[in-house]
Amino acid sequence: MNEMNEVRKPPVATTGIIGWLRINLFFNWTNSLITLFVIYCLYHFIPWILDWTIFSADFKYNFLGEQITNQEMCSRNLDPENGGACWAVIYVRFYQFIYGFYPKVEVWRVNVAYVMLALALLPLLYANLPYRKYFLYFTYIFPVIAYFLLNGGFGFAEVSTNKWGGLLVTLVLGCTGIALAFPIGIMLALGRRSKLPVISMMCTLFIEFIRGVPLITLLFFGMVMLPLFLPEGIDMDGLVRVLVAVTLFQSAYMAEVIRGGLQAIPPGQYEAAKSLGMSYWRMNLLIILPQAIRISIPPIVNTSIGLFKDTTLVIIVGILDLLGIGRGTLADTNWLGLSYEIYFFVSLVFFIFTFGMSRYSLYLEKKLKTGINMGAD
Amino acid sequence: MKKLLSIFAVVAFAFSAHAGTLDDVKNRGFLKCGVTTGLAGFAAPDDSGEWAGLDADMCRAVAVAVFGDRSKVEFITTTGKSRFPTLASGEVDMLARNTTWTISRDVNLGFEFVGVNFYDGQGFMVPSALGVSSATELDGATVCIQTGTTTELNLADFFRLNGISYEALPIETNDEGKENLFAGRCDVYTTDASGLSSTRAAASNPDKWKVLPEIISKEPLGPLVRHGDHQWGDVVRWSLNAMIIAEELGVTSENVDAQMSSNVPEVLRLLGVEGNYGEMLELSNDWAYQIIKQIGNYSESYEANVGPDTPLEIARGLNALWTQGGILYAPPFR
Numbered sequence: 001m002n003e004m005n006e007v008r009k010p011p012v013a014t015t016g017i018i019g020w021l022r023i024n025l026f027f028n029w030t031n032s033l034i035t036l037f038v039i040y041c042l043y044h045f046i047p048w049i050l051d052w053t054i055f056s057a058d059f060k061y062n063f064l065g066e067q068i069t070n071q072e073m074c075s076r077n078l079d080p081e082n083g084g085a086c087w088a089v090i091y092v093r094f095y096q097f098i099y100g101f102y103p104k105v106e107v108w109r110v111n112v113a114y115v116m117l118a119l120a121l122l123p124l125l126y127a128n129l130p131y132r133k134y135f136l137y138f139t140y141i142f143p144v145i146a147y148f149l150l151n152g153g154f155g156f157a158e159v160s161t162n163k164w165g166g167l168l169v170t171l172v173l174g175c176t177g178i179a180l181a182f183p184i185g186i187m188l189a190l191g192r193r194s195k196l197p198v199i200s201m202m203c204t205l206f207i208e209f210i211r212g213v214p215l216i217t218l219l220f221f222g223m224v225m226l227p228l229f230l231p232e233g234i235d236m237d238g239l240v241r242v243l244v245a246v247t248l249f250q251s252a253y254m255a256e257v258i259r260g261g262l263q264a265i266p267p268g269q270y271e272a273a274k275s276l277g278m279s280y281w282r283m284n285l286l287i288i289l290p291q292a293i294r295i296s297i298p299p300i301v302n303t304s305i306g307l308f309k310d311t312t313l314v315i316i317v318g319i320l321d322l323l324g325i326g327r328g329t330l331a332d333t334n335w336l337g338l339s340y341e342i343y344f345f346v347s348l349v350f351f352i353f354t355f356g357m358s359r360y361s362l363y364l365e366k367k368l369k370t371g372i373n374m375g376a377d
Numbered sequence: 378m379k380k381l382l383s384i385f386a387v388v389a390f391a392f393s394a395h396a397g398t399l400d401d402v403k404n405r406g407f408l409k410c411g412v413t414t415g416l417a418g419f420a421a422p423d424d425s426g427e428w429a430g431l432d433a434d435m436c437r438a439v440a441v442a443v444f445g446d447r448s449k450v451e452f453i454t455t456t457g458k459s460r461f462p463t464l465a466s467g468e469v470d471m472l473a474r475n476t477t478w479t480i481s482r483d484v485n486l487g488f489e490f491v492g493v494n495f496y497d498g499q500g501f502m503v504p505s506a507l508g509v510s511s512a513t514e515l516d517g518a519t520v521c522i523q524t525g526t527t528t529e530l531n532l533a534d535f536f537r538l539n540g541i542s543y544e545a546l547p548i549e550t551n552d553e554g555k556e557n558l559f560a561g562r563c564d565v566y567t568t569d570a571s572g573l574s575s576t577r578a579a580a581s582n583p584d585k586w587k588v589l590p591e592i593i594s595k596e597p598l599g600p601l602v603r604h605g606d607h608q609w610g611d612v613v614r615w616s617l618n619a620m621i622i623a624e625e626l627g628v629t630s631e632n633v634d635a636q637m638s639s640n641v642p643e644v645l646r647l648l649g650v651e652g653n654y655g656e657m658l659e660l661s662n663d664w665a666y667q668i669i670k671q672i673g674n675y676s677e678s679y680e681a682n683v684g685p686d687t688p689l690e691i692a693r694g695l696n697a698l699w700t701q702g703g704i705l706y707a708p709p710f711r
Contacts, residue, residue, distance in 0.1 A: 093424060095426070162451055227468060324454075325422075331416050333421070334688075336578045
């Protein structure tokens with residue numbers, strides 16, 4: 001009788017590693033073929049990329065033990081047989097990649113701003129942060145602090161934005177664009193759905209106009225046309241002009257994303273809010289928007305990632321962001337021909353930021369359970 | 378509203394009735410000079426973030442002429458498309474952005490080219506292994522060519538004139554041309570000679586590639602300023618000329634102090650020992666001395682940035698002095 005009560009284990013082929021492999025990689029013959037093909041590719045690709053990026057690469061010294069100061073000293077140029085990547089160019093130019101042409105004596109200000117940015121993001125990223133309320137206050141005033149810290153004023157020497165560059169410009173453009181576009185986008189989305197014809201028409205016109213032209217066109221407009229309209233001598237900072245263009249562009253897209261979320265809210269929610277006697281703003285702030293934004297998280301992150309990468313277009317108007325600094329480095333006769341290294345590095349930095357953003361959105365989706373039924377039935 | 382508009386009009390008037398560019402620059406305390414976003418040998422940031430190159434030296438020379446200090450210059454990066462509006466709107470005081478001097482830019486766009494600091498022209502690059510020594514031997518070759526440019530038209534003209542045929546491989550960017558040539562998809566790559574030199578220098582083994590001697594178009598590159606401000610135009614023009622004249626007279630950054638007691642009258646005039654040419658330009662009398670002392674003469678700038686000893690290895694060619702087989706020529710300093 002005892003034997004009958006014993007729990008029988010499931011077949012070996014359906015549990016553990018073997019089971020996982022069977023279900024995920026070798027489910028049927030097409031699946032198995034693709035798996036084998038991918039393994040074959042990885043087998044050839046991974047050793048090669050590891051060798052090129054790490055094992056055969058120069059980091060600071062070449063294979064003769066000399067410190068590398070120009071491309072001719074890279075192992076791969078001294079001896080084409082054995083050379084991997086020549087990361088020395090990144091090592092030597094690291095300052096420029098991160099800070100642009102920011103004066104060295106003032107660079108601590110950028111570092112402080114970077115640390116403060118991380119602190120300001122903390123309460124937004126983690127809802128369970130202790131003393132979150134106080135951190136949030138800091139987040140609200142951070143843009144003002146950052147402005148004076150980076151640009152100067154209040155006893156700080158002025159550093160013209162012409163000296164900014166590299167990651168600094170990329171982050172300033174990306175963060176400002178995303179942060180400002182969010183509230184503007186919400187207003188535009190509400191405006192477009194407004195029952196007041198003037199407001200609705202103006203918002204629709206704005207959104208359709210901005211969405212109808214490429215970002216480059218807006219950048220050119222800001223950079224090239226705007227100064228011609230302004231009276232001579234009134235100088236609008238180049239970076240500000242680009243920021244305005246980027247923010248306008250991003251708000252139009254954000255508005256449509258949020259409008260998508262608004263459309264998905266069942267009319268019952270509006271009716272319920274109104275029947276409780278809520279005003280338009282209270283209804284939107286307390287009932288509609290929290291739900292609409294929650295279901296819009298994936299597209300919001302999507303357009304934000306898009307914008308972050310689009311900031312590289314500013315090279316066209318002569319602002320040297322991370323990619324621009326990379327190209328400038330390639331134009332230095334000391335570093336001609338190291339395009340693989342530089343583009344690899346720049347894409348790696350962009351990947352780290354965009355991947356972080358997409359991971360964070362997944363975490364948010366899980367936490368807020370965006371997939372749940374919203375009470376439509 | 379009306380009040381606001383009138384204030385606006387007054388402000389606009391106050392700014393439009395401003396003094397000349399030279400006074401603006403002096404009041405501001407530094408020069409704003411438009412350069413490229415990075416072009417090997419002409420303007421590119423070096424490891425310490427300082428702009429270097431032939432065009433960057435041009436900017437610095439003007440800053441030295443005005444302030445006697447090579448650091449009193451702010452470099453504004455411009456692209457091929459943004460350079461002209463940037464100059465027209467007054468965001469920069471001058472452009473030194475390897476810009477070809479053409480009639481339409483000089484006349485129609487309302488700019489003034491004040492001289493030529495580099496004579497460029499369209500050339501050809503081939504693999505050394507092809508065994509070709511002249512472009513006229515390129516019959517039947519596949520040519521990598523940027524579409525929609527004047528280089529395309531120049532190429533067609535050149536081959537037609539010489540009665541030989543070619544096959545075009547259209548490309549969009551310089552990088553694409555480089556990759557195609559290095560991969561052997563075309564036999565010849567044609568673009569401006571300075572561009573060919575930097576492409577060649579970027580190759581893993583530059584000796585495998587060869588720039589042919591033929592130059593088939595005129596591309597005089599020079600600094601430019603806004604039309605109508607002749608005083609400022611003169612300052613930029615003579616800053617360039619001073620460097621060329623210094624080379625002609627053998628005055629270098631090293632011997633310039635010794636040359637102060639030279640017995641050649643033009644050297645003494647150039648260095649401000651005699652005459653009051655600085656005053657005429659509303660500059661200090663030692664402006665040219667400072668340019669030569671801090672930047673060097675034209676030859677020194679050329680050799681340091683694009684010359685045969687740099688990775689670009691561009692021979693002087695047309696850019697040699699008129700006395701040495703080139704066409705570099707500055708009006709007399711008197």
